[in-house]
Amino acid sequence: MHQDELFRVNPDVAESGRAESATSTAPVSTATITAPAHAPLAVRMRPRSLDEVAGQQHLLSDGAPLRRLVEGATPASVLLYGPPGTGKTTLAGLVSTATGRRFVALSALSAGVKEVRGVIEEARRRRQYTTEDTVLFIDEVHRFSKTQQDALLGAVEDRTVLLVAATTENPSFSVVAPLLSRSLVLQLRPLTDDDVAGLVRRAVSDERGLAGGVDVADEAVEHLVRLAAGDARRALTALEAAAEAATATGTGRIDLATVESTVDKAAVRYDRDGDQHYDVISAFIKSIRGSDVDAALHYLARMIEAGEDPRFIARRLVVHASEDIGLADPGALQAAVAAAHTVQLIGMPEGRLALAQATVHLATAPKSNAVITAIDAALADVRSGGVGSVPPHLRDGHYTGAATLGNAQGYRYPHDTAEGVLAQQYPPDELVGRDYYHPGWHGAERTLAERVPKLRRTIRGGGR
Numbered sequence: 307m308h309q310d311e312l313f314r315v316n317p318d319v320a321e322s323g324r325a326e327s328a329t330s331t332a333p334v335s336t337a338t339i340t341a342p343a344h345a346p347l348a349v350r351m352r353p354r355s356l357d358e359v360a361g362q363q364h365l366l367s368d369g370a371p372l373r374r375l376v377e378g379a380t381p382a383s384v385l386l387y388g389p390p391g392t393g394k395t396t397l398a399g400l401v402s403t404a405t406g407r408r409f410v411a412l413s414a415l416s417a418g419v420k421e422v423r424g425v426i427e428e429a430r431r432r433r434q435y436t437t438e439d440t441v442l443f444i445d446e447v448h449r450f451s452k453t454q455q456d457a458l459l460g461a462v463e464d465r466t467v468l469l470v471a472a473t474t475e476n477p478s479f480s481v482v483a484p485l486l487s488r489s490l491v492l493q494l495r496p497l498t499d500d501d502v503a504g505l506v507r508r509a510v511s512d513e514r515g516l517a518g519g520v521d522v523a524d525e526a527v528e529h530l531v532r533l534a535a536g537d538a539r540r541a542l543t544a545l546e547a548a549a550e551a552a553t554a555t556g557t558g559r560i561d562l563a564t565v566e567s568t569v570d571k572a573a574v575r576y577d578r579d580g581d582q583h584y585d586v587i588s589a590f591i592k593s594i595r596g597s598d599v600d601a602a603l604h605y606l607a608r609m610i611e612a613g614e615d616p617r618f619i620a621r622r623l624v625v626h627a628s629e630d631i632g633l634a635d636p637g638a639l640q641a642a643v644a645a646a647h648t649v650q651l652i653g654m655p656e657g658r659l660a661l662a663q664a665t666v667h668l669a670t671a672p673k674s675n676a677v678i679t680a681i682d683a684a685l686a687d688v689r690s691g692g693v694g695s696v697p698p699h700l701r702d703g704h705y706t707g708a709a710t711l712g713n714a715q716g717y718r719y720p721h722d723t724a725e726g727v728l729a730q731q732y733p734p735d736e737l738v739g740r741d742y743y744h745p746g747w748h749g750a751e752r753t754l755a756e757r758v759p760k761l762r763r764t765i766r767g768g769g770r
Contacts, residue, residue, distance in 0.1 A: 347546040348539045350514045351505070353396050360501040360538060362393060365492055372492055376400050383462050383469035385447070385477045385486070388494025391537030394472035397494075398443040401470050407439045408432065410467075414449035419457045426461040433466065440467045447471035448480035455482045462488045496536030503531050505538050506545055520549045522560045529565045544569045586614075587622060595630045599669035606665050616657050620646035623664050631668060632677035634749035641667040672749025680743040687737065694734025729767035739766070 353359045356366055356376060365372035375384060376397070386394040399409070410425050429440035442461075444450070461467045462485065469489065473480060477491050497505075509515035510522050526548070534541035547568040548560045557564075590605035609619055620642070627642040645664035649657040703714025718730050731738060741762070745754035 346543065347509060347515060347549075348542040351509050351512065351542055353393070353400070356400060359393055359396065359400075360505050361497045362397075362494055364495070371490060372397065375490075383465075383467075383489040384471070385481060385489045385491045386470065386472045386494060387477050387491060388474070389496055389536065390474060391534070391539040391541075392494040392497060393538070394494060395443075395445060398441075398445075398470040398472060401441055401443075401468070407441045407468065409441050409443065411443040411445065414444055414446040414454075417444075419454050422454060422457045426458075426466055429461065429467045439465075442467040442469050444469070444471045446473065448473040448475040448477075452482055455485050459484050459488070497534075497538055498536070499531045502534050502536065502538060502541045503527055506530055506541055509542055509545060516545075516549055520552050520558050520560055523562065525562045526560045526565045529562055533565075533569055587619075590619075591622060591626055591630075594626055594665065594669045595673065597669055597673065599666055602665050602669045603662065606661060610654075610658050610661070616649045616654055616661060617646070619661055620649045620664075623661070623668060626668060629678045630673055630675055631671050632674045632751070633754060634674035634676075634746060634751040635671040636750060638668055638671050672751070674746035674748055674751050676744055676746050676751065683742045687740070692736060692740075694736040696734065697731050699730075700732065725764070727761060727764050729765060732765070 356373065359366060362372070364370065367373065372384070375382065386397060388394060398411070401407075403409070408429075410429075412421060412425065425440070425442055429442070432438045432440065442458075447455070458467075458469060462469050471481075471489070477486055506522070506527050510520065511518050522545075530541050530544050530548075533544055544565065545560075548565045551568050552558055552560045552564055586605055586608055590602060590609065593601035593605060606619070610616070623642040624639070624646055627639040631638040641664045645660040648660035698712045699714060699716040699718075701708070701713035703709060703717075708714060718728055720726050720728055720730075722728075733740065743758065745751045745758055747755050
């Protein structure tokens, strides 16, 4: 969608000379947001007031921060953070139209520091000579470099501009800290199924939309809702395509088959460079850890469908095999490594089978975190200075003069005993009796939980 179509204005009001264009600094109006008849359905149905906004009641209820901002009671810059199709651009426009401020919209895809500074200078002049405030909307602000974001700081600080920035990525990762601290971060939630269904039905009947020109079956609406996955824009785009198909065939009715023939794949909300990447992989690993094989396969499917690097998934499985399963199932690590090798050898889509096999293996395996707990405890001792000297009888004795130093003297060879285990000091004096590995009682580790204490008693000669 071209940025020009986001903020079409009423030409009658544009003549007042009070406003700003969506892509430049030429005057247009901010009083109304309208769209030409040829604009996409999603643009024509863009809400004109807060009452038409679907969802986001946690931000729009009485006294909520976004409602106060739109009503002009809170002159604070904001970062609107949320998935596509949840109303970020719409709300940005309403901030300006409802309060009568001049509105300038820039896209981080095309604007640079020069454009940002130009808007700021114009805002200063207007504020000085006309007392007119400026709302600067920046779409996809996460795509701005650090330098570009830094160029906004002074103007945001002294409120030369009221910044309304939209991003699909977590601002904590994608926005510089100084700008983050000067703005309210408002998270928009995905629309509910009821929200999307309401939008679809309104678009069918509204004069700005299809104006009742087609009839839509209930099962078609339900399918559009499923395909949208909480994205209003996607739902309306799919509806428009289905309406065109229904009109072309002369039926004037959108049924389930019509929708299925025009849209064959649901949206997958996933950004490999954003927080969704981290959220989904986190949910994937936690589902495996929690032994929910079905949830684990769901998150695996989401990553595969969204085009996540299968090698990244495989690496996480390898780590998880030792971190959360360990010796409770010694075969888990082998399965994960085999999956990683398979993905490397044959790639996708066939590699999905190896990833799924490893996922099922790990999710259904008995769990133990004894391995990671053991090595982390040992590392903590080493880092805190608990090292000590290697006992003389364990030192290397293969060089001339080693025996004179007492190295390797008195070492007892375990294989000389029938049991293969004997009493002998192995750790430095400072760490004698220090236990790191504590086997669990699940899976194969149950055997180790019984064996390890016996080994310690033998090795330590019945002592610590």
